[in-house]
Amino acid sequence: MLNALDKLMLEKVADLHEIPQGAFNIRKNGAGVQRNTTANIDIITKTDKSGIDVIIKPYTKGESVHIPVIVTEENINDVVYNTFEVGEYSDVVIVAGCGIHNSGHHKSQHDGIHTFFVRKGAKLKYVEKHYGQGEGKGQRVLNPKTIIDVEEGATVELELIQIKGIDQTKRDTEIRLMDNAKLVVTERLLTYQDQEAESNITVELLGVDSSAQIISRSVAQNDSKQVFYFDLIGRNKGRGHIQCDAIIMHNAQVLSTPRISAHHSEAQLVHEAAIGRIESEQLIKLMSLGFSEQEAEDTILNGFLK
């Protein structure tokens, strides 16, 4: 059912070399093609709109859910609504991700709207990887929207990665944290040629002693453009830190707006933002170890985006 191209795309977006163990749902060109559920994790097709409900039972430990999406045709406009119920005190990994192979001249687009309910005391790691390829002129567009409610004492770790081949993306992420909830967001983004990427992340610290850390690193090359808007809102006693770093090259543009807003006297919020070229001292150091200038540059960028 899955051909060689499908498998390559799965490897790129979900590090899958074969059909995964545990629960999974593979969606191809706008339709589900393969699914597996486990005793603790159920996947149900939505009846009112396109998408799935992933239901993880309370106390489920050490299981994973893979929900990769692959688009291998041109002229696809796929919108999908997925809802995740992460049960109390469970500890799971969810790997999403979308790979587009567009060899045609028409646009292919996938918009994943993901809503998470991370229940009391649960631990969730969510990885979302975006990748595009194809020789055609057809644009590869991904516009994900992620909404996460993190209940009391729950922990969420998000890894949002776009490394290659996406012409246009607008990523919206909204997260609300209740008492003692913890969040770490790691975003990695590379754009080149005339690609455009926009990332908006809003985090609300609603509960007492919640904490959030957002670490964004990006590289903008050629004529590409990146726009970041981070908003960290402290509505209760809690801590938040935004750190965004961008390396800018060639004629690229990077616009970064980190905002912190405190509505409580015990909210401690910090933002740091930096945009700059690769430091010449870094290049010289690696060249003095025997690397060519290009190898040194690649090494610095790979490390930065890791």
Next chain:
Amino acid sequence: MLELQKVSLEIQGDKGFEILKNINLKFYEKKIYVVTGPNGGGKSSLAKIIMGVYNPTSGQILLNEQDITSMSITERARMGIGYAFQSPPRFKGIKVRELLKMAASHNPEKVNICDLLYDVGLCAQDYLNRDVDASLSGGEMKRIEIATVLARNLKIAVFDEPEAGIDLWSFQKLAETFRNIHMKYDTTIILISHQERIMELADEIIIMSSGMVSAQSERDIILAGIMNNDSCACGTKCVKGVGQSAECVG
């Protein structure tokens, strides 16, 4: 042997400024040289001109009789020249382990990265998986920088103020490490330093001031000269001990 023949370096600007003036030096195999002298005397520029970070305005640099004057940093590195920065750069997302592996990647001998860290007074367990970024102190960065040079199989190793930021205990270890390399390999070691204990490692000491080599001789001769000279660093007549407003004149 590394040889600098009539090397000058001028920085272009509104007023052309000569940083190195007609330097003639020979660095022989298996020897340790310490380059010292007042701040701004051209010591770091000398190190950078050897590594190829700066290109001389005039003169020639020869490595084992091959002219390397126009060679790039990479080419010189591959020929066996290494350089430890005075202020090493930091790398976000690169771990100590990865940086040291990169440094050792061209070394035909098997290099034990944990031993390298031990040699610079760092515990491998604590440091291998740390990022080479702002989370490391200046002294820690300095020691990792030295380890990147120790990882390589070099003909010429230049260390720019290796002792800066290193605490007393590690300093002793570092001196031992330089002595060990000296015993084990044929590497020519060039240490830029102001520290007497580093100078004690030297076979020869070179004093640089105002962009020129002002003295070069065996260690004991130079050291005796430095110790006996208690005047201030002013190159001209100095009014000394006459009050807080005393200034150099001339």
